[in-house]
Amino acid sequence: MDQNSLPPIQTTARDDAVLKALVGFVRAEALQPGERLPTERILAERLKVSRNTVREALTRWEGLGLVERRQGSGTYLKAAVSPDMLHLPLTLAGGNDFTSLMQTLEIRRALEAEAAALCAERASPADIAEIERKLDIMEQAFRTLDGMSSEEDWEFHQAIYRVSGNPLFEQIIAAMHELFHRFWEHPLGVRDFGHASFPYHRTIYECIAARDPQGARGEALKLIATVEDDLKRGAAKLKLSDLR
């Protein structure tokens, strides 16, 4: 018998209907990220469902990072809502820390290089000026602190992703960044972590300013390579100390 000839029938789906109605509402009102949604009580009344059902639907959205609830204040839209949303659950192999960290870097190596190249192709003069500004801030912080500043460094990179014109770069690399730092609790004992990557920030910028995609790609690869080296040095050190 053809299994497909008897698909499961559609059972009740109240909260799904609520979500669909909410999508419609947000689009109809043209709500922008940051704006407040109607209160749960009002939604329940308008949609003719109980407040509990509304809450279940909103809980789903909250779990997907679409919405933020603040007790006593309201529920706020956090991201543009669109039907073209995909929810990507990422899990690492769960091996030791070193393996996980290297895996996030492998992804970053591929994406950073591509983003830098696209950025060099597409950057407008204004974009280039913005990136240079972020670079200056980062270099300033580096000299002041005598070391890499995660914050300013990350902002520089984000500027590049944004100019690449493809929002997926920023989203995916940001996830890698978060994964990386989740395993970075104990810093493997490498004091000057990131030092080696410093000069490549400027070389990447120069390639972008010169509209040199291949050059930018190469410099980005070199940058990631220094981070991988730092990581390997740290892992070797850790292994030694593990042996007492």
Place this chain on the structure above:
Amino acid sequence: MDQNSLPPIQTTARDDAVLKALVGFVRAEALQPGERLPTERILAERLKVSRNTVREALTRWEGLGLVERRQGSGTYLKAAVSPDMLHLPLTLAGGNDFTSLMQTLEIRRALEAEAAALCAERASPADIAEIERKLDIMEQAFRTLDGMSSEEDWEFHQAIYRVSGNPLFEQIIAAMHELFHRFWEHPLGVRDFGHASFPYHRTIYECIAARDPQGARGEALKLIATVEDDLKRGAAKLKLSDLR
């Protein structure tokens, strides 16, 4: 069941605490995907919270695809739960279909090339044999159907990601694949979509078998380029037909 594996909740932030308790419970009981969780009523009683609070927590897990609820039956674990999990909500710029499709391809271009290169570096003889098997199946399907078969083609690529040794490749590219096909409802009128990519599957395999990372990277780039070309052709065609 061990009663001690479900200690009562005490602090505020109930539902988060409930989730944490559930993670502990699943690990303590070593629950495997497919197994059933305790009923909501039992969880509520054990954790000393109301059933609604338990439901909010479970709704979050359900939204994250971690768990499946079946009315009248129970709540079942769908995926292995681990603390090294990250959920990444992806949203495309939401522009027209063509832009979105190209953006997923830009990500794939970066990742496919890297995965192919890593695969060529790390493939064992058994891995290479497995990839060749998938390639044969795909080529067989191509000749039979006189065109690309999404199913077999995808399996070939997946084998490469798996051999790369980094599970993130498969997860992220799979997400891109799904995004791509979400916009692929109306096929832009390109009849022989994917035809051009066919020969590169074998060249990629040959580079992998020859342990030639740079070659594999290059062939993977060529493959993606053909898909991008198909897409551009389709977009041009569509634009013409839009003009009547």
Place this chain on the structure above:
DNA sequence: TGCAGAAATTGGTTGGACCATTGGACCACT
């Protein structure tokens, strides 16, 4: 006018109730 405290608003939690679906137990009939 400035600001502390009261009042209203809003999400968070609770407990209880009922409905719809599921799956197993039981039974009559073949």
Place this chain on the structure above:
DNA sequence: AGTGGTCCAATGGTCCAACCAATTTCTGCA
């Protein structure tokens, strides 16, 4: 033994009416 039917307890889905906790807004006094 097998088939189908009926019943019933278990379970998730929904609803309601409160109350709690955090936040915002208003009010009235200094």
